[in-house]
Amino acid sequence: MQLKICLLPGDGIGPEVVREGVKVLKAVAQKYGHSLVLETALIGGEAIDKAGEPLPEETILKCKDSQAVLLGAVGGPKWDNLPRHLRPESGLLGIRKSLDLFANLRPVKLFPALQKASVLREDIVARGIDLIVVRELTSGIYFGEPKGIKEENGEKVGFNTMRYTESEVRRIAHLAFKIALTRRKKVTSVDKSNVLEVSQLWNEVVQEVARDYPEVELEHLYVDNAAMQLVARPYTFDVIVTGNLFGDILSDEAGVISGTLGTLPSASMGQGDLGLYEPIHGSAPDIAGQDIANPIATILSVAMMLEHSFHLQEEAKAIETAVQKTLDAGYRTADIFTQGQKKLTCSQMGDFIAMQV
Numbered sequence: 001m002q003l004k005i006c007l008l009p010g011d012g013i014g015p016e017v018v019r020e021g022v023k024v025l026k027a028v029a030q031k032y033g034h035s036l037v038l039e040t041a042l043i044g045g046e047a048i049d050k051a052g053e054p055l056p057e058e059t060i061l062k063c064k065d066s067q068a069v070l071l072g073a074v075g076g077p078k079w080d081n082l083p084r085h086l087r088p089e090s091g092l093l094g095i096r097k098s099l100d101l102f103a104n105l106r107p108v109k110l111f112p113a114l115q116k117a118s119v120l121r122e123d124i125v126a127r128g129i130d131l132i133v134v135r136e137l138t139s140g141i142y143f144g145e146p147k148g149i150k151e152e153n154g155e156k157v158g159f160n161t162m163r164y165t166e167s168e169v170r171r172i173a174h175l176a177f178k179i180a181l182t183r184r185k186k187v188t189s190v191d192k193s194n195v196l197e198v199s200q201l202w203n204e205v206v207q208e209v210a211r212d213y214p215e216v217e218l219e220h221l222y223v224d225n226a227a228m229q230l231v232a233r234p235y236t237f238d239v240i241v242t243g244n245l246f247g248d249i250l251s252d253e254a255g256v257i258s259g260t261l262g263t264l265p266s267a268s269m270g271q272g273d274l275g276l277y278e279p280i281h282g283s284a285p286d287i288a289g290q291d292i293a294n295p296i297a298t299i300l301s302v303a304m305m306l307e308h309s310f311h312l313q314e315e316a317k318a319i320e321t322a323v324q325k326t327l328d329a330g331y332r333t334a335d336i337f338t339q340g341q342k343k344l345t346c347s348q349m350g351d352f353i354a355m356q357v
């Protein structure tokens with residue numbers, strides 16, 4: 001099979017981790033007899049520097065012309081003071097929106113070998129963590145209008161709008177329930193319906209969708225309570241479905257209870273098979289260019305790509321198993337290194353995992 005993929009390495013450690021993701025992708029393609037057609041395009045700060053904007057038209061076209069997109073990370077202090085529409089983050093939000101990738105899937109799974117890296121108490125972690133955050137990605141307060149900063153009564157006022165249409169909630173809810181059917185059949189919908197109208201509508205629509213999935217248990221949590229329960233009883237969560245902002249916050253929290261953001265992948269999907277795959281960590285400018293970043297999140301994002309965009313389950317599984325074997329054998333990048341283990345650079349970690357597939 002031919003796999004046509006657009007690479008968006010981006011900023012900071014982005015290019016380093018994408019390089020390792022591609023290394024593993026090539027190893028899998030070779031083993032299973034697939035051919036790769038790889039394009040590279042500019043996004044974020046690199047695009048600002050080279051093309052004057054964070055998301056050049058050419059990048060959108062190249063992504064639309066591919067079956068999947070692999071992204072590293074965007075952003076860095078160099079571009080922090082630019083006006084909002086020229087910031088690297090606008091490039092990322094823009095590509096999600098242009099490709100209509102409304103569903104951000106962020107699975108959080110604790111590797112047994114990394115149990116000690118969790119910030120949680122051992123007896124809690126021992127019960128296992130295996131959940132997925134299904135975050136709405138192209139609406140909510142990130143995109144709602146009106147927004148801006150204006151003058152009112154002699155002072156500045158900043159404002160954004162949290163807004164969801166019924167159909168936006170319905171499509172993400174359906175996806176969450178469908179994913180739950182393939183897992184432990186539980187959906188937790190997170191909102192703030194005790195205060196916000198937008199959440200009240202969210203809640204009502206999720207309940208309505210739930211009727212189509214009688215075998216799935218539905219739980220509702222207010223976002224403040226959800227943040228607490230995630231650390232108190234992480235083992236009870238299966239699928240968490242929530243809006244753009246709450247999902248952004250809770251997925252970082254869910255991420256760190258598994259030990260490190262350095263191993264967590266994500267997939268952003270729309271109606272079809274075209275998806276954008278990226279590690280959930282950022283560009284980490286403080287360690288960029290040193291070859292010490294953890295490439296596992298990107299490598300596992302490649303696994304998600306093979307599964308969701310190309311429906312190559314076996315190939316995806318081969319990557320996950322290779323990562324597991326590598327961790328079980330005691331190999332670690334600096335972020336998850338503890339005494340007595342073998343420390344690898346970013347590129348050595350990529351070599352090692354590629355060898356195991």
Ligand code: IPM
Pocket residue numbers: 089092093248280
């Ligand atoms: C994420 C990031 C982005 C977001 C930023 C970089 C725009 O935090 O993917 O979680 O807020 O969605």
Ligand code: MN
Pocket residue numbers: 248249252
């Ligand atoms: Mn985030």
